[in-house]
Amino acid sequence: MQSEGLLPDGYTFVSALLACSKLGDLEFGRYVHCLIRDWSQLRVMVGTALVEMYAQCGDVNRSFSIFTKIGNKDVFCWNVMIRSLAIHGRAEDAIKLFWSMQKAGTKPNDYSFTSTLFACSLGGLLEEGRRIFASMARDYQVRPKIEHYGCMVDLLCRNGQVEEAQVLVRNMPYEPDTAILGALLAGCKVRGDVKSAETVGKRAMESTAEESGVYALLSSIHADAGQWPEVQEAREKMDEMKIHKTTGISNYHAEAC
Known part of the structure; x- marks a missing residue:
């Protein structure tokens, strides 16, 4: 050229x-x-x-x-910077930028909240995440989408608030996708909650039977509980379906909720 x-x-x-x-x-x-x-x-x-x-x-x-x-700067420019800071481990700076954007007169859109809740999840900023999520519809007239719920479920489970995450999933106006169910399943593993894990895992498998992360997590949860027949069953199911073990299935932290 x-x-x-x-x-x-x-x-x-x-x-x-x-x-x-x-x-x-x-x-x-x-x-x-x-x-x-x-x-x-x-x-x-x-x-x-x-x-x-x-x-x-x-x-x-x-x-x-x-x-x-x-x-x-337009809202897209602010969103890109907020997300970039979050990805690079600067969650608190990302949150500060979210508030600075509004002080500068730019109204956040739904993607602004996705990027900011994503930052909260990566940074473990539980109270900030709760505050921002609650403000979406109340203060900004932005209806939370499934990705916003996904970020919140991931944030809650990362901070050990699995019961609160389960309530959020039950009450949200969407069918939970595999990523949300995967975050719940990971939270159950941290708590050693085998019963809830089985319920969540069954629902996740109904959503997508070929998701290897579901079986891998269930196998790990049963192993932690010393339930070896269940471990063998999960592994046999993976072999039967010719799927391979992966590290997990919650992808909101990777894609921006």
């Missing part, structure tokens, strides 16, 4: 930076960044792509530095 004398525009930069983000190519991402000689070209769209590229490639400090230089 450049060899033919064509100058890249904002859309070109965004496309190139998104490709770098997906590939984790920091070197070429930096090269693209260097092509943006005029900072007036750093519109929100391009700036957000830079923020995401540096974060996805592991340089969250550079990502945040660029974020602070972007004027008139």
Whole structure:
């Protein structure tokens, strides 16, 4: 493109930076960044792509530095930075940014809450997560979606609040998916609650019979309780269905609730 004398525009930069983000190519991402000689070209769209590229490639400090230089940030830009901080283990900074966004006059959308609850889950910020989840419909007229419930279930189970998580699942206006049931199952394992684990596991298997994480967790829970016939049964079921053991099935912490 450049060899033919064509100058890249904002859309070109965004496309190139998104490709770098997906590939984790920091070197070429930096090269693209260097092509943006005029900072007036750093519109929100391009700036957000830079923020995401540096974060996805592991340089969250550079990502945040660029974020602070972007004027008139839109909600998408804020969301990308909140999520990026959470992924890099800076949950408290992500929460602070969530509140800063509102002070700056930007109203959070449903994805803002997904990213922020995701941060709470990764950081173990139980009270903050409860507060933010409760405020969604009450203060912002944002109806919680299943991914928001998923983040809360994961947060509660990580903090040993399995009974509260079970109540939340029973009362939510959605059928729980495998990720939510998997978070509950993992919580049952931590507590050694075999009875609840069997109930949750059965429901999870009805949702998706080929989910290996369900059988792996059930097998582990029964093993912890010394219930070896049940362990053997779960393993035989996995062999019968030709599925392989995985480390778990709760994916909200990996995908953003």
